[in-house]
Structures are given as C-alpha cells and as structure tokens.
Amino acid sequence: MSTKPTVLLLGATGFTGRLIAKYLSAHRDSASFTLALGARSKARLDAVVAELGLNSAVQLRVVDVARVEQVDAAVTGATVVINAVGPYWTWGTPVVHACVRHGVHYVDLAGETEWIKHIITTLHYTATKTGAMVVPSCGFDSVPADIVPYVASKTLREVSGEQVDIDTSVSAYKLQGGVSGGTISSLITTIEQIPANARQAAKVAYSLSPAMGPPLPPPRLIYRLPLPDTGRTLTGAFFFMSPSNRALQLRSWGLLETAAATDKTQLRYGPTFTYDEFLVTGGPLRAVLITLAMAIGFGSFMISPIRWLLRKVLPKPGEGPSESTMTNGYMKITNITTAVTSPHRAAPLQVKTVMKGKGDPGYSLTAVMIAEAALTIALAAPEALPATGRTGGVLTPVTALGDVYVERLVASGRITIESAVVTARSREGKKTV
Numbered sequence: 288m289s290t291k292p293t294v295l296l297l298g299a300t301g302f303t304g305r306l307i308a309k310y311l312s313a314h315r316d317s318a319s320f321t322l323a324l325g326a327r328s329k330a331r332l333d334a335v336v337a338e339l340g341l342n343s344a345v346q347l348r349v350v351d352v353a354r355v356e357q358v359d360a361a362v363t364g365a366t367v368v369i370n371a372v373g374p375y376w377t378w379g380t381p382v383v384h385a386c387v388r389h390g391v392h393y394v395d396l397a398g399e400t401e402w403i404k405h406i407i408t409t410l411h412y413t414a415t416k417t418g419a420m421v422v423p424s425c426g427f428d429s430v431p432a433d434i435v436p437y438v439a440s441k442t443l444r445e446v447s448g449e450q451v452d453i454d455t456s457v458s459a460y461k462l463q464g465g466v467s468g469g470t471i472s473s474l475i476t477t478i479e480q481i482p483a484n485a486r487q488a489a490k491v492a493y494s495l496s497p498a499m500g501p502p503l504p505p506p507r508l509i510y511r512l513p514l515p516d517t518g519r520t521l522t523g524a525f526f527f528m529s530p531s532n533r534a535l536q537l538r539s540w541g542l543l544e545t546a547a548a549t550d551k552t553q554l555r556y557g558p559t560f561t562y563d564e565f566l567v568t569g570g571p572l573r574a575v576l577i578t579l580a581m582a583i584g585f586g587s588f589m590i591s592p593i594r595w596l597l598r599k600v601l602p603k604p605g606e607g608p609s610e611s612t613m614t615n616g617y618m619k620i621t622n623i624t625t626a627v628t629s630p631h632r633a634a635p636l637q638v639k640t641v642m643k644g645k646g647d648p649g650y651s652l653t654a655v656m657i658a659e660a661a662l663t664i665a666l667a668a669p670e671a672l673p674a675t676g677r678t679g680g681v682l683t684p685v686t687a688l689g690d691v692y693v694e695r696l697v698a699s700g701r702i703t704i705e706s707a708v709v710t711a712r713s714r715e716g717k718k719t720v
Contacts, residue, residue: 291319291320291321292319292320292321292366292367292665292666293320293321293322293323293346293364293365293366293367293665294311294320294321294322294323294365294366294367294369294661294662294665295323295324295325295348295361295362295365295367295368295369296308296311296322296323296324296325296368296369296371297325297326297350297352297361297368297369297370297371297372297382298325298326298370298371298372298373299324299325299326299332299335299371300326300328300331300332300334300335301326301371301372302607302650303371303396303426303607303650303653303654304326304371304372305335305338305339306650306651306653306654307369307371307654307657307658308322308324308335308339308341309339309654310654310655310658311658311661311662312339312341312345314658314662316662316666319666320366320662320665320666321344321346322341322344322345322346323345323346323347323348323365324336324345324346324347324348325347325348325349325350325361326349326350327349327350327351328349329347329349332347332349333347348360348361352370352372352378352379352381352382353378353381355381355384355385358381358382358385359385359388359389361385362382362385362386362389362391363389363391365391366391366392366664366665367391367392367393367394367661367664367665368382368386368391368392368393368394369394369395369657369658369661370382370383370393370394370395370396371395371396371657373395373396373397373399374399374476374477374480375395375397375399375402375423376399376401376402376405376476376477376480376481377476377480379395379397379402379406380402380405380406383406383410383421384410386419386421387410387413387414387417387419387421388417389417389419390417390418390419390679391419392419392420392421392422392664392665393419393420393421393422394422394423394425394657394660394661394664395422395423395424395425395657396424396425396426396428396653396657397423397424397428398424398426398428398429398528398531399476399477399481399531400489400494400495400530400531400534400535401477401481401485401486401488401489402423402481403423403424403495403534403535403681404485404488404489404494404495405485406421406423406681407495407538407681410681411680411681412680414679414680414681415678415679415680416679417679418678418679419679420664420676420679420680420682420687421679421680421681421682422660422664422682422683422684422687422688423535423681424531424535424683424684425656425657425660425661425684426649426653426656426657427528427618427648427649427652427653427656428528428531428532428535429528429531429532429535429536429684430656430660430684430696431458431460431532431618431620431642432458432528432532432533432535432536432562432564433532433535433536433539433683433684433685434642434684434685434692434693434696434704435456435458435620435622435640435642435704436453436456436458436536436539436556436560436562436622436624437539437554437685437689437693438640438642438693438704438706439453439456439622439624439638439640439706440453440554440555440556440624441554441690441706442638442640442706442707442708443624443626443636443638443708444554446636446708447636450554450555450557451557451626451627451636452556452557452558452559452560452626452627453556453557453559453560453624453625453626453627454559454560454561454625454626454627454628454635455560455561455562455563455624455625456556456560456561456562456563456622456623456624456625457512457562457563457564457565457622457623457624458562458563458564458565458620458621458622459510459512459521459523459564459565459566459567459620459621459622460523460526460564460565460566460567460618460619460620461566461567461618461619461620461621462566462616462617462618462619462648463615463616463617463618463647464608464612464613464616464617464618464647464648464649464650465607465608465609465612465613465616465647465649465650474588475588475594475598478588478589478594479594489534490530492537493537493541494534495534495535495537495538495541496537496538496540496541496542497538497541497542497545498540498541498544498545500537500540500541500544500558500559500560500561501558501559501560501561502561503533503561503562503563504561504563506525506529507525507578508524508525508574508575508578508579509522509523509524509571509574509575509578510522510523510524510525510563510565510574511523512565512621512623513623514621514623514639514709515623515637515639515709515710516639516709516710521567521621522567522568522569522570522571522574523565523566523567523568523574524565524566524568524573524574524575524577524578524581525565525566525577525578525581525582526564526565526566527566527581527585529563529564529565532564533562533563533564535683536562536683537562538683538686539683539684539685539686540556540560540562542675542682542683542686543555543556543675543685543686544556544557544558546674546675550674553674553675557627559627567621607650608647608650612647613646613647613650613651614646614647614651616646616647616648616650616651616652617643617644617645617646617648618642618643618644618648618652619641619642619643619644620641620642620643621639621640621641622638622639622640622641622642623637623638623639624637624638624640625637626638636708637708637709637710638706638707638708638709639706639707639709640704640705640706641703641704641705641706642702642703642704643702643703643704644701644702644703645701645702646701651701652701652702655696655699655701655702656696656702659692659695659696659699660684660688660692662695663688663691663692663695664687664688667691671690671691672687672688672689672691673685673686673687673688673689673690675687676688676689
C-alpha cells in the first residue's frame with residue numbers, strides 16, 4: 288500500500304502560516320496528503336489546531352529553524368516543505384540546506400532577490416544532484432509575474448502552431464489589500480543585515496538568470512500600456528514589487544532559453560524577450576505622485592531613526608490585515624505580450640492575458656498560490672511536470688510546476704486566467720487585422 292505524500296508547513300503559527308494551514312486543512316484534496324505543521328512553540332501549534340478545528344491526523348512538529356538538528360529531523364520524511372518563516376536572509380538558508388541534503392522539495396514566499404541569488408550560487412548544483420526542487424517566490428511575490436508571460440507564450444504557440452519569439456511582455460497590476468508585519472520585517476532586514484555588496488549584486492540586470500538578455504526598460508515616472516482590443520490605455524506608476532518580480536521572471540526566461548538550446552521542443556520566450564510591469568493608478572498626475580511617494584517612502588527606510596519610529600507604529604511580525612481587508616481585497620493583472628515581427632504578417636501578434644484573484648493578494652491569495660504550488664509537487668505525477676523541473680535545482684514556479692500549477696490555481700476557484708490573441712481597433716472602433 289502506497290504512503291500518502293506529506294506536506295510540511297514551517298511557520299504555521301505566523302500570520303501567513305495560519306492562512307496557509309487553514310487553506311490546506313480544508314482543501315478538496317486533503318484526503319490525498321498528510322499535513323504536518325511546524326513551529327518553535329508547541330503551545331502555539333496547539334492554539335492553531337484549536338483555532339482551525341484540525342483533526343488528529345494533522346502532525347505537529349516542534350522545530351526551531353535556527354537549529355540544524357531540529358530542521359533535519361523535521362524535513363526528513365516530508366515530500367515538500369512550505370517555508371513561511373521569514374525574513375529568509377535570516378532564517379531561510381538552514382531549511383533549504385536540509386531539504387537539498389535530503390532530496391526534499393521546497394517552496395517559499397521569498398521576495399528577497401539577494402537571498403535567492405545566494406541559494407542559487409550555493410545550492411543549485413547540489414539540488415540537481417539530489418533531485419530537490421527548490422522553488423522560491425511562490426506567493427504574490429512572484430507568481431503572477433511568472434505565470435502570465437508563460438500563459439501568453441503558450442497562447443502564441445497554440446495559435447501559430449510553432450515557436451514564436453516574444454519582443455515585449457508588460458503587466459499592469461490593479462490591487463487592493465493590506466500589509467503585514469512580516470513584510471515590513473523583511474524590508475528592514477534587507478537594509479540592516481544584508482551586506483551592501485549583496486544588495487548591489489541583486490540589482491544587476493539578469494541577476495538570477497543563467498543567461499543574459501537584451502537591455503531592460505528603465506524605471507519611469509509614468510507607465511502606459513495600450514490595449515489593442517479596446518483602444519484604451521492603462522496608465523500607472525512604478526510598482527514597488529517590480530525589481531524582485533522581474534528578477535525572478537527573468538530566471539524563468541533564462542532557464543527556458545538554456546533548456547531550449549538542447550531541446551528544440553521546449554517552450555521558450557526567445558532571445559529578444561523583455562518583461563516590465565507597473566501599478567495602475569488612473570491618470571498621469573496620480574502616477575507621478577505615487578511613484579514619488581514610493582521613492583520617498585522606501586528612501587525613509589534607509590534612515591536609522593525613521594526605521595526605529597516605523598517599527599513602533601507599523602504592524603509587528605505575526606500581525607496583518609483585518610479579515611474584512613483580506614475578504615474585500617483583489618488583484619487584476621492585465622498583460623500585453625507582443626511577438627517579434629514576422630515577415631509573413633502585416634502586424635506582430637499580440638496576446639492579452641488577464642489574471643484575476645478574489646481576496647487580499649499578499650495574504651489570502653498568497654496562501655492559495657503557495658499551497659497549490661506545494662500540492663502540485665506532492666500530488667502530480669512527475670512526468671506531468673516540466674522537464675526543466677524534474678531534474679531539481681533552484682527553479683521558478685513556471686519552470687518547476689508548469690501547466691499543472693496553472694490548472695490547480697484556476698481549479699481553486701479563487702483565481703481566473705484568460706488569454707487570447709487580440710487585434711487592434713481603428714479610430715472608428717472596428718477591429719483591424
């Protein structure tokens with residue numbers, strides 16, 4: 288008789304950890320896997336069990352992620368580990384080391400490009416030898432940025448019947464949600480604990496990619512995205528998550544390009560591909576004001592006395608948005624992906640992809656995204672996953688999980704993804720081919 292796969296959630300007593308535990312415990316596939324919850328405090332684990340009304344089948348593991356022997360004992364026997372213990376620069380490395388050492392798969396919520404670069408450098412090769420799939424950034428950082436160009440590329444291939452190289456892919460984010468103490472703690476850790484040279488190295492274009500591509504679009508005060516099918520233009524501001532999102536997304540590009548060099552059937556975006564994104568604001572003046580406000584706000588975190596003050600007034604680790612904020616939150620990402628001009632077409636093919644989610648993007652929807660990432664690994668047949676993921680290594684949601692993951696996100700009922708080739712409208716409002 289086969290043993291059910293085990294999904295181990297570390298950080299189950301934290302704000303986001305409790306959301307993930309709640310989602311997994313009530314999952315439609317809950318009978319197909321064993322859920323294990325890990326945290327430093329047995330009393331707090333018991334409180335989560337009582338709060339969520341979990342049954343005795345849920346395993347509890349007391350583990351301090353700073354103690355190697357406890358981490359080793361906790362991950363042994365797990366199929367996949369969900370690590371919700373951040374900041375990852377401080378607490379993440381021992382967990383990844385243990386998973387790679389034991390050939391256990393791993394997913395997390397890291398938006399810390401500096402740390403992801405570190406684990407790529409130190410653990411990617413070893414993970415390919417043990418077969419461990421290490422997949423950071425499986426939450427709102429940075430699933431939408433990774434998934435949407437992938438879906439658009441597949442749409443182009445399906446329509447044309449062949450590989451289509453992409454010129455540009457641009458995503459416009461419209462959001463409503465809150466912020467937690469864990470996010471603020473990660474930002475402060477980046478400033479106070481990560482060496483300046485590591486921060487600088489992470490800012491370099493293609494810092495996470497195994498290949499170099501064309502120059503990337505620079506930051507701007509105002510962003511605009513024309514929508515070919517409606518004639519409208521979305522206007523917006525610099526998106527504060529863009530640096531980490533784009534770095535992760537371009538790792539997908541690099542891994543796919545590298546794989547395609549030896550396997551011509553491999554989906555790829557092409558050598559000219561560039562990705563950009565922004566936050567929809569409504570009008571140009573508002574876009575400028577929001578971009579400047581973000582620059583001032585993040586700049587203030589660089590000043591030690593202001594950080595001290597912000598620690599006093601902003602949410603603490605373990606705190607987060609209200610239930611109302613999370614319920615009423617949403618995300619809508621509109622992406623236009625444009626193919627390289629073909630001599631056989633009067634105009635380049637363009638794909639419009641829209642990804643929507645019900646709930647706070649950074650918390651409610653993040654719990655869905657990371658849980659479904661873990662379950663994709665735990666429950667999917669290995670041959671159903673992309674070839675880029677089956678060999679292990681430090682990967683991305685797209686290169687590790689592929690179509691199975693996209694299907695699971697949609698099947699959750701919380702996320703929709705629509706993608707189609709679109710044509711432009713003339714000034715009279717008619718489509719032009």
